[in-house]
Amino acid sequence: MTPADKPSITFDQPAASVRLPDLKVCIELLKPVTWFAAIWAFMCGVVSSGAPLAARWPELVLGMVLAGPMVCGTSQAVNDWFDRHVDAINEPDRPIPSGRMPGRWGLYIAIIWSGASLLVALPLGPWGVGATMFALAAAWGYSAPPFRFKMNGWWGNAAVALxxxxxxxFTGAAVMRNALPSPHILIIAALYSAGAHGIMTLNDFKSIEGDLKIGVRSLPAQLGVLRASIVACIIMAVPQVCVIEFMIGWHHPLAATLIGVSLLVQLFLMRRLLEKPRERAPWYNATGTTLYVLGMLVSAFALAATGV
Incomplete structure (x- = not known):
C-alpha cells in the first residue's frame, strides 16, 4: 500500500481548541471489560502459589489493581492511540476516532498511566516491578513504532497472550511467595499463555476490513476467516492437551479429568464455531473461552494442593 492509498484521517486539533477529556471517556479508553482476563490470570498465579491469602491480602489487592486497571488499561490506551486510523474504519465510535477524546490526550493518558503503573508496582517488590516493566514494554511494542508487533498476527497475538x-x-505467584515460581507453575502458565494466542485470533475477526485496508497482517487478514479459525482452534486445544498430560504425570487425576471434560466440550463448541467463524466468534468467546479460563483455575488449585 502506498502512502496515497491510506485514509487521510486527522485527529489532531489546534492547540487553542483542545479541551480536557471527560472522565467517562477516559474510563472508556481504558476499557474495563478487558481487565478481567489479566486479573483472572493474576489470581490463578496467586492460587497456584499456595500462599496463605490472609497474610498477603495487601499484595493481592494491589496486584489485581496493577494487572487490570493499570497495566491492562495502559495497553488499551496505547493500542487505541496508535490504531486510531484503523478504528476510524472498524469502530468509529471509539473515544479517539469519534473525537470524544480531544487532541493528543489518548497518547498523554497512555504515557501517564504507564508511569502510574510503575508507581503502583513498587510496593510489590522487585518481582512485581520487573514483571510490570516487561508487560509495559510489550504493550508499547505491540502497538507503537518501530516494533508494532501487531502488524503481524503471529507476533502480535503472542505478545498479547503473554x-x-x-x-x-507469573506475577501473582512470584509476588505471593516473593520468589521465582516453581518450574511446574512456569510450565502451566506458559501453556495457557500459548493457548491464548488462539483467543486473540478470534478477537481479530471483527477488524478484518480495516486491517486489510491499513495493511495490518492479522491472521484472518493473512489466512482468511476459515483457515484462521482452524488455526485458532488448534492453538487453543493443543496446550490444554499438554496441561492434561502434565496433570496426570504430576498425580492430579481429578484436575486432569475436569480439564479433559472441559476440552471435550470446547471441541464440540469449536465445531459449531467453524461453521460460521466470523459470526460466532463472540459466541465462542462467551462459551469456549469461559471453559478455557476455568481450566486455568483448576490447574492452579492442583498446583497449590501439592505445594510445588
Missing part, C-alpha cells in the same frame, strides 16, 4: 495470561500468572 501479557494477558503468562505475565499476570
Amino acid at each position: 501479557c494477558y495470561e503468562g505475565v499476570p500468572w
Whole structure:
C-alpha cells in the first residue's frame, strides 16, 4: 500500500481548541471489560502459589489493581492511540476516532498511566516491578513504532497472550511467595499463555476490513476467516492437551479429568464455531473461552494442593 492509498484521517486539533477529556471517556479508553482476563490470570498465579491469602491480602489487592486497571488499561490506551486510523474504519465510535477524546490526550493518558503503573508496582517488590516493566514494554511494542508487533498476527497475538495470561500468572505467584515460581507453575502458565494466542485470533475477526485496508497482517487478514479459525482452534486445544498430560504425570487425576471434560466440550463448541467463524466468534468467546479460563483455575488449585 502506498502512502496515497491510506485514509487521510486527522485527529489532531489546534492547540487553542483542545479541551480536557471527560472522565467517562477516559474510563472508556481504558476499557474495563478487558481487565478481567489479566486479573483472572493474576489470581490463578496467586492460587497456584499456595500462599496463605490472609497474610498477603495487601499484595493481592494491589496486584489485581496493577494487572487490570493499570497495566491492562495502559495497553488499551496505547493500542487505541496508535490504531486510531484503523478504528476510524472498524469502530468509529471509539473515544479517539469519534473525537470524544480531544487532541493528543489518548497518547498523554497512555504515557501517564504507564508511569502510574510503575508507581503502583513498587510496593510489590522487585518481582512485581520487573514483571510490570516487561508487560509495559510489550504493550508499547505491540502497538507503537518501530516494533508494532501487531502488524503481524503471529507476533502480535503472542505478545498479547503473554501479557494477558503468562505475565499476570507469573506475577501473582512470584509476588505471593516473593520468589521465582516453581518450574511446574512456569510450565502451566506458559501453556495457557500459548493457548491464548488462539483467543486473540478470534478477537481479530471483527477488524478484518480495516486491517486489510491499513495493511495490518492479522491472521484472518493473512489466512482468511476459515483457515484462521482452524488455526485458532488448534492453538487453543493443543496446550490444554499438554496441561492434561502434565496433570496426570504430576498425580492430579481429578484436575486432569475436569480439564479433559472441559476440552471435550470446547471441541464440540469449536465445531459449531467453524461453521460460521466470523459470526460466532463472540459466541465462542462467551462459551469456549469461559471453559478455557476455568481450566486455568483448576490447574492452579492442583498446583497449590501439592505445594510445588
